[in-house]
């Protein structure tokens with residue numbers, strides 16, 4: 001006996017069709033109109049879209065950072081994700097300097113064990129190649145860690161030098177994995193930051209004002225150039241500015257396998273609106289790269305429309321305002337970097353992308369699910385509605401109205417970056433491997449039901 005989702009409008013990256021979806025044993029068995037309901041549990045999806053579950057390829061749950069730990073763990077973070085229609089995340093394990101990547105992988109598996117409510121993959125943050133780091137990378141690929149994040153920012157913490165980046169890129173050109181780059185020129189930014197502090201500029205807004213967009217663009221250009229020399233693909237994470245986008249577009253126009261993601265905060269929030277420079281409340285918007293001037297936003301939307309940008313993820317990294325953001329009351333460099341967003345990505349991109357006419361429904365599905373599945377080696381198990389795919393499905397009500405607020409959200413964070421934002425379109429029911437895990441904003445699944453996803457190291461070959 002299967003689950004039959006009837007009379008919905010199935011939306012994939014490629015097509016929109018009126019069809020029923022039959023699910024058996026957690027897998028999609030049939031997609032066509034007129035499937036007989038006999039012997040199946042039928043769910044009526046009239047008036048609803050049937051979407052592949054959202055994939056958030058950039059989250060930081062239970063992550064030690066900036067002298068504290070991100071406020072959502074794998075339980076609260078993945079539950080909030082599910083409520084928002086996201087059925088898969090890819091989080092980041094962090095290699096501690098001087099240690100094996102395997103020990104970081106074990107640590108993050110332990111964090112997720114018994115807690116993850118949806119399926120999850122892991123990227124590995126490489127901080128040190130040491131003497132065996134390149135073999136470690138191959139070892140990780142065998143464990144399904146098909147991507148590595150490297151940092152060109154945060155000197156003395158996570159930043160690595162160009163030689164390390166280049167060696168890692170050469171290794172991925174052999175083992176098929178993908179390098180994800182935090183692209184900002186950390187050394188230049190550090191000088192500007194120290195000068196600002198010396199001038200007594202300690203307020204949150206100086207976090208944004210000390211990180212010029214050219215420092216992002218330069219690093220994007222350098223990262224792609226090194227990848228090109230190494231013969232490896234490059235994925236730029238959390239791209240925030242038009243200057244940086246221009247570098248990705250120029251490379252893609254030349255046929256270089258460069259990919260990039262942006263995040264809702266860069267599409268919808270700005271220095272002008274969120275950081276007028278008047279109060280410490282603005283620490284809520286301290287993340288890296290920082291908020292940019294509003295003029296960047298139309299270019300980022302255009303980039304999503306025209307495939308200069310491939311993915312929207314959240315970079316969800318929540319720190320509570322009261323007891324965590326406050327660490328930087330007298331010094332913006334001590335404000336833990338990051339913000340909450342895992343729950344609201346689909347609502348925000350549907351409303352401000354689809355409802356406002358900037359994106360088609362199919363492109364919405366592509367950038368929030370299909371492209372991350374392909375790029376990060378999970379397709380077609382995840383990221384589409386097709387026979388044989390996992391039945392990760394969202395019944396999306398395009399007319400549901402919702403106001404985003406910390407008072408009602410499910411993330412463990414005492415503020416919302418999108419407080420008061422009204423959206424039309426929301427997840428009504430969410431299925432993960434055929435199991436109904438969310439209905440009308442309530443999580444119904446068992447805590448810890450999520451599985452670790454072994455990913456394929458060939459995603460970067462996709463264009």
Ligand code: URP
Nearest residue numbers: 182287288315317337338
């Ligand atoms: O501010 C941010 N983005 N915090 C998370 C760490 C990172 O660089 O992605």
Ligand code: ZN
Nearest residue numbers: 182237238288
């Ligand atoms: Zn980053």
Ligand code: ZN
Nearest residue numbers: 302303306308
């Ligand atoms: Zn364009």
Ligand code: ZN
Nearest residue numbers: 058060315317
């Ligand atoms: Zn991040």
